[in-house]
Amino acid sequence: MGAAMNPPNMSDTSAAPDRRKGRWQLILIVLMVVGPMVLATYMYKLQFWVPDGRSYHGQMIGNGQTRADIGVQADEGRWQLLVTAPTACAGECQQLVYLARQLQIGLGRDASRASHALATVQPVSAEYEARLKTEYPQLQRYPLELATFNQGAAAPGDAQLWIVDPHGNLVLRYDARVKGKDLLNDLRHLLKLSNIG
Incomplete structure (x- = not known):
């Protein structure tokens, strides 16, 4: 078997x-x-x-530039609204200085996380100097190196407002035509996303 x-x-x-x-x-x-x-x-x-859309209103500075690259030597450990004036600080420049202060106030409880500053090549007029002392007591002032500014700034001939991060990096740039509400929204968005400053 x-x-x-x-x-x-x-x-x-x-x-x-x-x-x-x-x-x-x-x-x-x-x-x-x-x-x-x-x-x-x-x-x-x-x-x-x-995508073509974007959520910010200024010109994004994404090339690693710092304040020093546009001729401003400063040491500020907070977010900063920096106005640069390569010519006399007249109409548009003064408008941006006013806007920077209003934006800081507009931050409310986050106001201590930011500062506002003015960097000029020329001294401001005596009348405007007196106004700055009385109306803008917290405004930081810096000299602006014109040659460096002309080389590093995207639109060197105009007054501009820059958002600078606590490490001194340039984040966004605006000209005098910017709407305050748009700029405030951008700044609030940055502060919300940031763990620094």
């Missing part, structure tokens, strides 16, 4: 499909983790599918 036939081992037949299923699950998990990073890198490098 022949040898008895052993029935097939059921665990051997189900193990192969389980292994294949496990491999596919592992591949899917890796693709879900690595895929978005690879896609984001190519989107950034090739500039495709980049």
Whole structure:
């Protein structure tokens, strides 16, 4: 009589499909983790599918420039609203100085996280100097190195307002046409996102 036939081992037949299923699950998990990073890198490098919209109103300074790169030597450990005047601090410059002070006040309980400052090439007029002393007692004043400013600023001939982070990095730049409400929204957004200053 022949040898008895052993029935097939059921665990051997189900193990192969389980292994294949496990491999596919592992591949899917890796693709879900690595895929978005690879896609984001190519989107950034090739500039495709980049949204046109933005949530800020000034010109973003994303090149690592600091206050020193636009001719202002200062040591301030808070956020700063810095007005620069490469010519006489007249109409637009004075308007931006006023706006900077109002913005700091508008921050409410976060007002202590920011300061306002003026950097000028020329001394201000005696009349405006007297006004600054009485109406802007907390305004910080700095000299502005014109050659450095002309080389480093995006629009060197005009009065401008800059948002500077606590490390001295330039974040956003505005000209005199900016609306105070827009600038205040930008500043509040930055302070909300920031753990510094």
